[in-house]
Amino acid sequence: MPKDVLTFKRGGVHPEDRKFLSNKKAIEFLPVPKEVVVSLSQHLGAPAKALKAKGDSVVRGEKIGTASSFISAEVHSPVTGTIKAIQKVTLANSVKCDAYVIETDPTAEEVKWDDIDWRTKSKEELLNTIKDLGIVGMGGATFPAHVKFSITKGKVAEYLVINGVECEPYLTSDHRTMLERAEGAIEGVMIIAKVIEAKKIIVGIEKNKMDAVKHLRDVIKAKGYPITVQPLKMKYPQGDEKQLLKATTGREIPSGKLPLDIGAVVSNIGTCFAVYEACTKNKPLMERVVCVTGECIKEPKNIVAPIGTKIGELIDFCGGFKEEPDKIVSGGPMMGFAFYDLDTPIQKGTSGVISIKVENEAPQTSCISCGKCVSACPIGLMPTMMYKNISNGRYDVALNKYSLMDCKECGSCAFVCPAHIPLVHTFKYGKKMARRKK
Ligand code: SF4
Ligand code: SF4
Structure with missing residues (x-):
């Protein structure tokens, strides 16, 4: 049996978590926006190659960009509509890339998804689906999932460790996913375990989310799956792969090496849900849960929104600003990117948007060698x-x-x-x- 609560030993800090602003807010669906801006650089690696041109019609779920190199990923349209333009956009991380501007068709019929039993599929078929439907790491790193789940010859993925830590302050999209989408996310965990032939499966969750620990344990028990849910101490950056693996497996990734070098694959819980939707519904990754929060937001929310939604629309859906923010950040306050243009679109890796005041920002002084x-x-x-x-x-x-x-x-x-x-x-x-x- 695992110990009650684990963590990593070296370093780490304890920022105030501020999750109370949105952690009780059930996931809501954003009404389909009039226009989305879908970039061809939704992932780590080379941008996807455009498959459509200005004036083309697209259907929700249709592939509009294809991987251009080994580390790259497919891109799908999150709406049915017409491509108004292909133009350069600046993303929240300041990267400039090509993007489709798609005008949605408000009269479009809803797309029906399939109903597939993933157990009838081979691991190769499942991996192909994950690749074809554009699944990338949704914790923020956006590493193409099919590359991560392709186990190199001579390597063994003894552990599959699922990241439900969400240690960045404010963010609650993974927390709500574990509470409200647990059935699907756990099926996704088992799909990944089949693909990589994992022998042990652990879900790591910080102990400020004990309701999620309990709920996942109940779901796993009901399904009879061999998955351990491991509570972890609240300590930043517990959700980093290196610290997560140290805490859950006791193994340490050496300098310059990857999790697979110590027999492990790590995947975010939101990615597991996307894998489930891909492998059981044939649904591409084209929407995600985004946590819109911070002291300056009128009504913080966890929102399912199409990829390409402009961040300003998400803020409007939350009632707008209750006071002018000093800073708007895509991602968490520790590792996220501050940006200023509210027309900036969300990406596959956008876990949250926070709008905050920066109180009494002290000026920089010289290093005092305090250590x-x-x-x-x-x-x-x-x-x-x-x-x-x-x-x-x-x-x-x-x-x-x-x-x-x-x-x-x-x-x-x-x-x-x-x-x-x-x-x-x-x-x-x-x-x-x-x-x-x-
Ligand atoms: S930012 Fe780099 S140097 Fe600073 S604590 Fe994190 S890993 Fe260490
Ligand atoms: S003052 Fe210098 S030694 Fe102290 S924390 Fe800052 S950089 Fe490190």
């Missing part, structure tokens, strides 16, 4: 030394001596820094410069 950042780093890096070397243009020292590339950009060091130094921003810049120099 707090070193204690907070879950990877065991020396953020202060990486910062000093990058600031002095010694990118190779930050890279080779202080393992800059192992930095997960989790923000724990910046969170505790009394000098308010933009450490993560510096590390992102340092990585870019180090790559350029190489």
Whole structure:
């Protein structure tokens, strides 16, 4: 039997979770928007290749973009309508890419989905479906799922670890998925387990979501599936693959290696639900649960919205702003991206949008060598030394001596820094410069 509550040992921080704003709000469906902006770069890796042209009609669920390389993914239309334009858009993470502007047809008939028993399908057929229907990691990383679930020759996925941690403050989309879509999500877990031939299956959930722990355990028991639900301590970044695997399996991913190198595959719980819909309904990934929250939102909500919905429409659906936000962030406050244009569309990896006030933002001062950042780093890096070397243009020292590339950009060091130094921003810049120099 697993211990009551587990966690990782090294580093980590305890930001206020602020999940009470939306964690009791049942998932609602956004009415179909008049227009969606669907980018061809919905995933990590190369953008998809456009399959449609301006003026073409599309049906909800139809493929409109196809993977252009090994690490890439298919893209489907979330609405029935007409392609008004293909144009450049700027995403919340500042990436510029091509996107379809699709005008929806309000008279379109609802698309009917299939009813398939996934157990009748081989693991190869299931993997093909996951690829064909554009499933990517929905926790934010957007890594193409078919690539992650293709087990390289000579490797074994002993563990399948499902990420239901949702350790970023504010966000509650995975929490509500586990409460309201558990039946489907658990079928998705078993589909992935079949594809990768996992021997042990663990779902990790932080203990601020004990209702989800109980509910998943009830669903799993009723289905008779061999899945363990493991409560985890509340500690950021518990949801990072490295910390999640350490807590649930006791195994540590070495520097520069992947979960599969230690016999594990990690998948987000929302991705499991998308896998279930793909493999049992033939439904592509073209909508998702987005948590729209923060102190500046009138009525925070968890909303199922088509991919490509403009963020401003989601905010309007929540009654708008109750006060002017200082910051709007796509994703969580620790790792998300601040953006300003409310016409920015949601992507397959958009788990939330938060609108917040930034109270008394203190000015940056010099490093006082307090070492707090070193204690907070879950990877065991020396953020202060990486910062000093990058600031002095010694990118190779930050890279080779202080393992800059192992930095997960989790923000724990910046969170505790009394000098308010933009450490993560510096590390992102340092990585870019180090790559350029190489
Ligand atoms: S926490 Fe900030 S001030 Fe302290 S050592 Fe690290 S960078 Fe310097
Ligand atoms: S951002 Fe990088 S250096 Fe800072 S705590 Fe996270 S992993 Fe460590």
